[in-house]
Each structure stands twice: as C-alpha cells, then as structure tokens.
Amino acid sequence: MLLAVLSGFLLAIAVPALHRMTGKYIGWALALLPASLTVYFASLIPAVQTDGSLLIEYAWLPGLDITLNFLVDGLSLVFALLISSIGTFILIYSGSYLAGHKYLARFFVLMLSFMASMFGLVLSDNLVTLFVFWELTSITSYLLIGFNHEDIETRKSALQGLFVTVAGGLALMAGLILLAIMSGSYSLSEILSSNMALHEHAFYTAAVICILAGTFTKSAQVPFHFWLPNAMAAPTPVSAFLHSATMVKAGIYLMARLNPSLGEGELWSQTLVLFGAATMLTGAYLAFSNTGIKKVLAYSTIMALGTLTMLIGVGTELALTAFICFLVAHSLYKGALFMIAGALDHQTGTKDITVMGGLRKAMPVTAVIACLAALSQAGLPPLFGFIAKELLFESLLESPIWSVGLTIAAVLAAMLLVGVAGLVAVKPFFGKSGNTPKTxxxxxxxxxxxxxxxxxxxxxxxLVPFLPEAALLQAAVASVNGAAVETNLALWHGVNKPLMLSVISLLLGWGLLASWNRLQSRLHAINTSAARFGPEAGYFKFMEGITIIAAWQTRVLQNGVLGLYLLILVAVTFGLTGYTLLTQHGINLTLDLADSHFYEWGIALLLVAAATFSSTTHSRLGSVASMGVLGFGVALTFILFSAPDLGITQLLVETLTVILLVLVLFKLPEFGNLSSPFERYRDLAVAIFAGMVMTLVILAALDVQYFESISSYYIENSATLAYGRNIVNVILVDFRALDTLGEIFVLSLAALGVLSMIKLKAEDQHKP
Structure with a gap:
C-alpha cells in the first residue's frame, strides 16, 4: 500500500528519462502505473466486503505518534478506484492532446505528483498525513492550472485557486487539531469507531466551522465557487481529472469521511444542506447561461458538488446511497465530457459553443460518445445517471428537513442540467453548422x-446496477453512514413520484434548451451585472485591500530608517512583555540589600554613569571610552561573583571592541542633527521603559523556579562524567557540546562571508 501511494512520486522522478525513451508514446507508458494500481485496488474489494475495512500501518515519526497508516474501506476504495481508473485514461489522453508540447515531460511530472497526492489524501488514516497530502494537492493543482505560465491570465487563475484553497487549508488544519483534541486521537479509524458524542463537546462548533471552511473552499461551495471555472485555464486533461476524480472531490471526500462522527449535530447537517442547495442551484444556472464549453462543464461540476454536499447533510440512508451513486455517475460522465470538450477544442480550434454545429458528420465517433455521456448527465435511462437522479429525488422527498424546498431546488437544477447536457452534446453535433477556425x-x-x-x-x-452495488457501492454507503445499509439499485421502480419529477425535469429542460439562443443575451446581461457584486468581485477587492495595506505598512514601518525599526521592535516587545508581567505575575519586589557592600554600589553607579555619558556626549571618542568603561565594569562584576572565566572573556571582548571602534571613528562623518528634539525624547522614553521592564522581568524571574536547579547536577558530575573541574568549560564542551558546535559553525559562516566580501572588494579594485 505504501508503494502504491508513493509510486506516483517515484515514477515522476523518472519521467524525463522515460520521455526520451518512449517519445510520443509517453502517455501510454505512464498509464501502465495507474492501470496497475486499478487492478491492485480492485483486488482489495473482497477483503473490504468481508471485513468492512483494512488498516495498514507504517511507522513514520513514532516519537510524535505520527504514522503512515492507511484506511481502506468502501469510501476510500471507491475514490482510489476512480482516481486510478480515470487517471489511466487521462494520461493516455494527455499524450495525444499535448503531443509535441515543449513542456510535456514537466506536465507528466506534475500530473503523477497530483495523482499520488490524491491517493495519499483518500487513503490516509492519520489526520496529520491527511493534511500533508491535502496541501500537496493544492500545490500540485496550482502548478497544473498555471502550466501555461507564459499567459498572465493563466497565472492569475492559478494564484486565485491557490489562495482560496490554501486559506481554507489553514482553517482545516485548525479544525483537524480540534477534532483530535475532542476525540483524543489523530487516527481516523479510532475517531470513527469511537462512541463519543462529539457534537456535545465544547469545541464542536469551532471544529465544524474550521473543517467546513477547508472543505467548502476545496470543493467550490458558494461563496467560494468562483475559483473553479477560472481553473479552466489549465490544459483540458487537467480539467478532466480535476473535475471528475481528484481536487474538487477532496472536500467531498472529507465531509463524507467525517460524517459518522460529526453528522449527529444540527450545525453540521443544516450547514451542509443550506450551502449544498445554494451551490447546486448557482452552479446549474451559471452552467446553462455560459457559452464556453469548458466553462459550461465547470459550472455543472459546481452543481454536482453542491448536490453531493446537500445529500451528506440530509444524512438518511437513502440520501447517502444517492450520494455514492451520484458521485460515481458524475465522475464517469464528467471525465468523458471534459475529454470530449478537449477533443472539440483540439479539432475545431474553438471552445465557443455558439460557433460549433453539425459536427456529427466530421466527428461521428465523438458524437456517439458525447451523446452517451450527456444522456447520463441529463439523467436519461438506461444510463447510470438516471439511477442516481431517481435516488436523489426519492431521498429529498423523504428528507427529515426542508423536504419540499430541497425537492423543488433539485428539480430546477435537474431541469437546467438537461439544458446543459444538450449544450455540450446536441448543439455541437446536431445544431446548425458553424464556421470553426479549423476544419x-x-x-x-x-x-x-x-x-x-x-x-x-x-x-x-x-443496465446492470447490481454489479457496482454488490462490488463496492454498498460498502461505501456503509462507510459514510457509519453502519451497514441495505441498498436496492434498479433501473425501474415503477411509476412513482421520483419518476414523475424526472420526466418533468426532462421536459422543462428540453424546453429551456430550445429557447437557449433567445435567452442567451438576457442571461449574459444578468451575469455581467451580478458579477460586479459577486464573491469574485469581493475576492479582487480583498486582494486589492491587501496591496493597499502592504503599501501603507511599507511606507510607514519599512521606510529604511534603522532607528525606527529598532524603536518599534523594542516598544512592541517590551510592551507585550510588560503587560504580561503585570497581568500574570504582578510586581512584587522583595529586594534584600542588607548583604551588599560599598564597592558593589560603586560598580553599579559607575555602570550607570558610563551608560548615561555614552548616550549624551557629543564626542565619539568619549562615547567609545565610556562604553569601554561599561564593559569593564560588567567584567569586574563577573569577577566579584566568582565567574573569572566570564570576566576574562568580557575583558578581551571589550578591549577588542574599543580598539575596532576607535579605528572606525576616523571613517565616520561629522555629527549632525538628523532628528528632532521630539524624536530624541521619544527614543529616551522608550529606552527608559525597556530598561525598566527588563529590570522588573529579571527581578521577577528570581522568584520563579518551575524546576529544581540544574547547578547541583553540574557540580556533582563535571569531574566524574566529563573529567573536568572547570564547570563552565565542561558545560560548553561536554554537556552542551552541540550548542557550542552550532555557535562555532555560525561564526565560521560569518567569517567566510566577511572573507568573500573582502576578496570581492579587492577584485573590484584591481579591475581596469
């Protein structure tokens, strides 16, 4: 299983070499991997049917309790089979669609990485590894959407998708952490098998909001739906894979996966139903009102994603059966239709449906395939899409919440989807012939x-619905439901309400298709007006606001004045420290100065006098000398309190520092008034404030000791373990040897940098 999940990454490394070896057959060669994985995952079906689920464990970071565990049950296996089987044909399709492209090898590297990331996401049992693969899908999809990186609009669309999905990913990370805290485990299998009532936990609301924010952005639910149609800037093979079995289905998968644990709360179910229904209607309307064939298919995907979300929210056994059937049906017809759309674009030179027409004569095989896929999308018998639509209507008629409203919404969406199916199949192949850029x-x-x-x-x-039902669909429904479910898939259930609703949607949809040409101008005007106030406009306003804020803070906070940087840093740091000190600890000064000696007071006064003189004098030489006095006073303090090593080190450092500063003085310009009196008094106030806070923190620290002092350990073990009586040296070279090694490395690195700069300067001086 580990090899199956990671094989895509491994093969991606070998793609450049394979491309040179196989040439134009690279797509066929690479397709052998997902084809083999399809066989492997199919071989697990009997075990899932018998045991319900398989948990395959690999240790990864055992010290952090992070493992590479893989959960194989009906739901994850359905997704894995969809990814691998559709991925097989996508890779073959890509080799023909992008034949001769100069970046073809790069494309396949990204596609295989994308596929492997999806395998990891749907099969991971650990929440941490699931999130890692979740983010990998965002990154790889960004690179695929922006594959044609020389086009500025493509780059803009890729960034938009990345910003939206990664922002949701951050919320998802918080939600998964809260879920782990609530359940006491990061293992999905343990969370799903637990009997804990998570909906009663204090963190339930926050966890649901964060998790749904991540899944809604990933699966393009309203109001985050705008990024998905713009992702059509990607090459068609990417769009076909992304819409049918991968990226956008990731959010759907996670909602379905967590439904048994989080679905008991009303917040979960009602939120999914509300947003799912809104997304279903929005996607169906926008699909019918667009003219670009890829945009039409993209918006119809949004409609399907909303439908799937709504069915999870309804949550009955019938609704979850409809969910799995609709998921599979959509993956099959949407993958086919996107590849057909790419073939039409590739062979005609246009994506505009209004220009296409009469292509059945020139492309008869394509026309037959497109009609089959479109009939499934429209929900006509005997296609699997018909069975899924019947189940959809039946489950909504029996929905425990908002039954009438949801049924009406589903009929409207199905009606529009019939029109969409006609746009992508009937119009291009059987409509009036048009003039396409290519013959x-x-x-x-x-x-x-x-x-x-x-x-x-x-x-x-x-035609044979019991075949997928018996193989895997029933087990998948049980995974989403959290308990075994009896399903009964059939092409014909007699004349009933779902059938009547299906006939009504077909008739009304056909009527809409017949009126599409007359409605198009009005729909376009409505969409143009609404776009000015829609969520995408809000996204651009938000990004514009970020730019304005960034320009402001750069102008105010990053204006190139080093003194201002230091002032802000000190003020904020010590302000927060002082606030925490006052609120959490308080100021309890218990100074006992009875044992202090007059020479200690003398050194303290000398330090204060040196610091004051250094800050106020106009003589650079006097300032340097007073700083030397300050350093020597500190060295004397170390010696008085039995730290001669530190005292000697301090003396050496201060002596060297004073010498270097004196040498530098001759290179500095004359004194000038570069600051106003207000700025100088402001700086003085901040300096005094920081000094006071630091003093209070040190004094407070004297009274706080969470653990027993380690000094006694060093005293007892320095000679016996490290064979040294100088405890400070022993600490540096034995007990904390890695710290010292790190410091040596940093100093060496700095020395190399200085040496490089000196040599570079010398070389520049010798150039003519």
Missing part, C-alpha cells in the same frame, strides 16, 4: 478511448 475531423484514438470507456461504463452500470 473539423475525428480526434485520434488516444483522445477517444478514455471517454468511450467511461461512457460505456456509465451505460453498463445503468
């Missing part, structure tokens, strides 16, 4: 095998 002809075999297999699979699952 259309049939796509190559490598671009058709994938959509053909996926479409035929959707047809097979529709």
């Amino acid at each position: 259309p002809h049939e796509a190559p075999f490598g671009m058709l095998i994938g959509p053909a297999v996926l479409s035929v699979t959707a047809l097979t699952f529709g």
Whole structure:
C-alpha cells in the first residue's frame, strides 16, 4: 500500500528519462502505473466486503505518534478506484492532446505528483498525513492550472485557486487539531469507531466551522465557487481529472469521511444542506447561461458538488446511497465530457459553443460518445445517471428537513442540467453548422478511448446496477453512514413520484434548451451585472485591500530608517512583555540589600554613569571610552561573583571592541542633527521603559523556579562524567557540546562571508 501511494512520486522522478525513451508514446507508458494500481485496488474489494475495512500501518515519526497508516474501506476504495481508473485514461489522453508540447515531460511530472497526492489524501488514516497530502494537492493543482505560465491570465487563475484553497487549508488544519483534541486521537479509524458524542463537546462548533471552511473552499461551495471555472485555464486533461476524480472531490471526500462522527449535530447537517442547495442551484444556472464549453462543464461540476454536499447533510440512508451513486455517475460522465470538450477544442480550434454545429458528420465517433455521456448527465435511462437522479429525488422527498424546498431546488437544477447536457452534446453535433477556425475531423484514438470507456461504463452500470452495488457501492454507503445499509439499485421502480419529477425535469429542460439562443443575451446581461457584486468581485477587492495595506505598512514601518525599526521592535516587545508581567505575575519586589557592600554600589553607579555619558556626549571618542568603561565594569562584576572565566572573556571582548571602534571613528562623518528634539525624547522614553521592564522581568524571574536547579547536577558530575573541574568549560564542551558546535559553525559562516566580501572588494579594485 505504501508503494502504491508513493509510486506516483517515484515514477515522476523518472519521467524525463522515460520521455526520451518512449517519445510520443509517453502517455501510454505512464498509464501502465495507474492501470496497475486499478487492478491492485480492485483486488482489495473482497477483503473490504468481508471485513468492512483494512488498516495498514507504517511507522513514520513514532516519537510524535505520527504514522503512515492507511484506511481502506468502501469510501476510500471507491475514490482510489476512480482516481486510478480515470487517471489511466487521462494520461493516455494527455499524450495525444499535448503531443509535441515543449513542456510535456514537466506536465507528466506534475500530473503523477497530483495523482499520488490524491491517493495519499483518500487513503490516509492519520489526520496529520491527511493534511500533508491535502496541501500537496493544492500545490500540485496550482502548478497544473498555471502550466501555461507564459499567459498572465493563466497565472492569475492559478494564484486565485491557490489562495482560496490554501486559506481554507489553514482553517482545516485548525479544525483537524480540534477534532483530535475532542476525540483524543489523530487516527481516523479510532475517531470513527469511537462512541463519543462529539457534537456535545465544547469545541464542536469551532471544529465544524474550521473543517467546513477547508472543505467548502476545496470543493467550490458558494461563496467560494468562483475559483473553479477560472481553473479552466489549465490544459483540458487537467480539467478532466480535476473535475471528475481528484481536487474538487477532496472536500467531498472529507465531509463524507467525517460524517459518522460529526453528522449527529444540527450545525453540521443544516450547514451542509443550506450551502449544498445554494451551490447546486448557482452552479446549474451559471452552467446553462455560459457559452464556453469548458466553462459550461465547470459550472455543472459546481452543481454536482453542491448536490453531493446537500445529500451528506440530509444524512438518511437513502440520501447517502444517492450520494455514492451520484458521485460515481458524475465522475464517469464528467471525465468523458471534459475529454470530449478537449477533443472539440483540439479539432475545431474553438471552445465557443455558439460557433460549433453539425459536427456529427466530421466527428461521428465523438458524437456517439458525447451523446452517451450527456444522456447520463441529463439523467436519461438506461444510463447510470438516471439511477442516481431517481435516488436523489426519492431521498429529498423523504428528507427529515426542508423536504419540499430541497425537492423543488433539485428539480430546477435537474431541469437546467438537461439544458446543459444538450449544450455540450446536441448543439455541437446536431445544431446548425458553424464556421470553426479549423476544419473539423475525428480526434485520434488516444483522445477517444478514455471517454468511450467511461461512457460505456456509465451505460453498463445503468443496465446492470447490481454489479457496482454488490462490488463496492454498498460498502461505501456503509462507510459514510457509519453502519451497514441495505441498498436496492434498479433501473425501474415503477411509476412513482421520483419518476414523475424526472420526466418533468426532462421536459422543462428540453424546453429551456430550445429557447437557449433567445435567452442567451438576457442571461449574459444578468451575469455581467451580478458579477460586479459577486464573491469574485469581493475576492479582487480583498486582494486589492491587501496591496493597499502592504503599501501603507511599507511606507510607514519599512521606510529604511534603522532607528525606527529598532524603536518599534523594542516598544512592541517590551510592551507585550510588560503587560504580561503585570497581568500574570504582578510586581512584587522583595529586594534584600542588607548583604551588599560599598564597592558593589560603586560598580553599579559607575555602570550607570558610563551608560548615561555614552548616550549624551557629543564626542565619539568619549562615547567609545565610556562604553569601554561599561564593559569593564560588567567584567569586574563577573569577577566579584566568582565567574573569572566570564570576566576574562568580557575583558578581551571589550578591549577588542574599543580598539575596532576607535579605528572606525576616523571613517565616520561629522555629527549632525538628523532628528528632532521630539524624536530624541521619544527614543529616551522608550529606552527608559525597556530598561525598566527588563529590570522588573529579571527581578521577577528570581522568584520563579518551575524546576529544581540544574547547578547541583553540574557540580556533582563535571569531574566524574566529563573529567573536568572547570564547570563552565565542561558545560560548553561536554554537556552542551552541540550548542557550542552550532555557535562555532555560525561564526565560521560569518567569517567566510566577511572573507568573500573582502576578496570581492579587492577584485573590484584591481579591475581596469
């Protein structure tokens, strides 16, 4: 299992060499990996059917209780099979679609890394490793969306997707930590098997909000849906993989995975239902009102993601059965339709549906495949999409919350989706012929095998629904439900309410399709007006605000004045320290000066006098001399309190420092009034404040001791363990040898830097 998850990363390393060896067949060669993984994951189905789940463990960081554990049950296996099987055809498709591209090897490196990240995400049992793979999908998808990096709009879309999903990822990290605190474990299997009522925990609300923020941004739920259509800037193979089985389904997976543990609370269910329904309607409307074939498919994906989220929120056994069926049906037809969209773009030179038409004659095989996939999307029998839609309507009719409203919303969305299916299949192939930039002809075999297999699979699952049901779907529903569920998938259940609703949606959808040309101008005007106030406009305003704030803080705080930097740093640091000291400890001065001697007071007064003179004199030489007096006074203090080593070191350092400063004085300009009296008094006040706080902190620290002093340990063991009687030296070279080694390394590195600068300066002087 570990090799299966990481194999994509390993193969990605070898891609450049394989590309040179296989040439134009690189896609077929690389597809052998996901094909093999499909066989491997399929071989686990009997064990999952028998045992319910498998937990495969690998130690990673045992000291931190972090392991590479993999949880294989019905849900994770469905996702793994979708990723590997669809990924096989995506890699084959990519080799044909991007044939001859100068960055083809780079593309496959990213695709394999993306695929491996998704495997890790859906199979991880540990919350920490799950989050690591979650973020890897964000990074690799960003690189794939921005693959055509020379285009500024592509880079902008990639950054938008990265900002939105990574921001949600930060919230998800907090939510997963809260979940681990609530359950007492970072293991998903332990959390799911626990009988704890997590919805009664004090952290439940915060955990749900954080987790849903992460899943909603990843799966493009309203109001975060705007980034997904813009991700269509990626090459079509990326879009097909991202929409059918990977990136956007990651959030759906995590919601389904955590549903047994978090679904008992009303906050979870009602939030999912509300946002899911809103996303379903928004995606369906925007899909029908767009003209670019990839944008149409992207918005219809948003509709499907909203539907899946809503079904998890409804949470009944029937709704969760509909969830799994709709998930599989959508993956099959959406992967096929995106690859068909890429074939149309590749062969006609345009993505605009209004320009396409009559392509059935030039592209007959493509037309048949597209019709099969579109029929499944529209929910017509005998495709698997019909079974999923029937289950959707039936589960909403029996929903325990908002049944009537959700059913009406689902019918409206299904009606619009019928129109969308017609736009991507009927209009390009059976509509009025248009003038395309390229003369259309049939796509190559490598671009058709994938959509053909996926479409035929959707047809097979529709005709023989007990085949996927018995194999894995029933186990997947049990994983999402948290208990065994009896399912009954069939193509025909008689004349009932779901069938009647399905017929109504088909008829109304066909009517909308017939009126699409007349409605398009109005829909475009509505979308243009609404876009000025939509969430994407808010995103750009937010980014603009960040830029304004950054410019302001750069102008005010990072203006190049070193003194101001130091002032702010000292004021903030000691301000927070002083506040904490007052609120958490208080000022309890218990000074006992009875044992102090007159010479100690003399040294203290000398230190104060030297510091004051150094700060106020206009003589640089006098300032340096007074600083030397200050250093020598500190050295004398060390000697008085039995630290001769430190005293000698201090004397050497101060002597060298004074000599260097005196030598530098001759290179400095004359004194000048570079600051106003206000600035000087301000600096004086901050300096006095910092000194007072530091003094109080030191005095307070004398009264605080959380652990027994380690001094006695050093005294007892310096001679016996380290064979040295000079305790300070023993500490430096034995007990804290790594600290000393680090300091030596830092000093050596600094010396090398100085040497490099000196040599560079010398070389510049010798140049003519």
